[in-house]
Amino acid sequence: xxxxxxxxxxxxxxxxxxxxxxxxxxxxxxxxxxxxxxxxxxxxxxxxxxxxxxxxxxxxxxxxxxxxxxxxxxxxxxxxxxxxxxxxxxxxxxxxxxxxxxxxxxxxxxxxxxxxxxxxxxxxxxxxxxxxxxxxxxxxxxxxxxxxxxxxxxxxxxxxxxxxxxxxxxxxxxxxxxxxxxxxxxxxxxxxxxxxxxxxxxxxxxxxxxxxxxxxxxxxxxxxxxxxxxxxxxxxxxxxxxxx
Ligand SMILES: NC(=O)c1ccc[n+]([C@@H]2O[C@H](COP(=O)([O-])OP(=O)(O)OC[C@H]3O[C@@H](n4cnc5c(N)ncnc54)[C@H](OP(=O)(O)O)[C@@H]3O)[C@@H](O)[C@H]2O)c1
Numbered sequence: 341x342x343x344x345x346x347x348x349x350x351x352x353x354x355x356x357x358x359x360x361x362x363x364x365x366x367x368x369x370x371x372x373x374x375x376x377x378x379x380x381x382x383x384x385x386x387x388x389x390x391x392x393x394x395x396x397x398x399x400x401x402x403x404x405x406x407x408x409x410x411x412x413x414x415x416x417x418x419x420x421x422x423x424x425x426x427x428x429x430x431x432x433x434x435x436x437x438x439x440x441x442x443x444x445x446x447x448x449x450x451x452x453x454x455x456x457x458x459x460x461x462x463x464x465x466x467x468x469x470x471x472x473x474x475x476x477x478x479x480x481x482x483x484x485x486x487x488x489x490x491x492x493x494x495x496x497x498x499x500x501x502x503x504x505x506x507x508x509x510x511x512x513x514x515x516x517x518x519x520x521x522x523x524x525x526x527x528x529x530x531x532x533x534x535x536x537x538x539x540x541x542x543x544x545x546x547x548x549x550x551x552x553x554x555x556x557x558x559x560x561x562x563x564x565x566x567x568x569x570x571x572x573x574x575x576x577x578x579x580x581x582x583x584x
Pocket of ligand 1: 357359376378399455479524525526527
């Protein structure tokens with residue numbers, strides 16, 4: 341039997357990259373996925389690429405009105421959520437403390453922290469007992485790589501959310517875990533300066549960048565009954581770069 345047979349999964353920021361790969365994997369495993377992203381054209385393309393058992397809802401997780409609209413669509417079309425993957429995130433890698441502005445700080449925390457918080461809070465009434473919440477963190481949260489100050493702190497907040505929500509939601513049997521990728525070859529790497537990807541890959545003990553499908557496999561594990569006794573953890577999927 342498929343691992344997510346008949347489940348309803350909401351995945352934010354899933355028109356590209358590792359969350360799109362996760363959406364495809366979940367559908368292959370029997371789920372109906374509701375995916376989000378800000379740009380309607382990308383959303384339409386992602387829905388077409390997934391092909392079936394998919395619903396697209398355009399929206400910015402940093403805007404509460406958009407999150408409420410997502411909750412309304414899910415409530416009216418499905419009435420429940422069994423798996424929630426909060427992946428929508430903004431990555432900054434070249435802003436040292438002196439470069440950070442109020443605007444850039446708020447932009448990162450507004451999506452990564454506030455957006456994740458209110459996505460989970462507004463969908464909470466729809467979460468079924470025993471649901472699985474997966475927060476997409478980052479290996480950056482445990483490192484001190486230069487230029488990542490605000491981003492790394494924002495992802496560290498998700499690690500804290502997972503601990504507290506695990507106890508807040510234990511009466512409903514809802515599991516909350518963080519999946520922390522690092523060095524995954526996604527479109528987010530497209531704008532990096534020449535040689536940047538190669539320098540990261542050289543630091544990974546696995547000797548290469550990770551693939552979107554390698555994150556999708558880990559997300560499937562955390563979303564499904566395969567991880568039924570796994571709660572409140574931070575699972576690094578990073579080829580070892582954060583472990584050595
Ligand atoms: N790639 C890595 O090595 C890596 C490492 C650590 C953590 N991560 C985390 O993994 C997640 C996905 O990263 P990725 O590399 O797969 O990125 P990606 O390919 O750039 O995809 C990002 C997705 O999020 C959507 N998005 C961005 N901001 C949004 C917002 N405010 N509201 C709703 N959707 C939004 C984008 O669509 P629109 O732009 O149209 O909204 C797109 O679908 C992020 O949280 C990132 O921090 C990635």
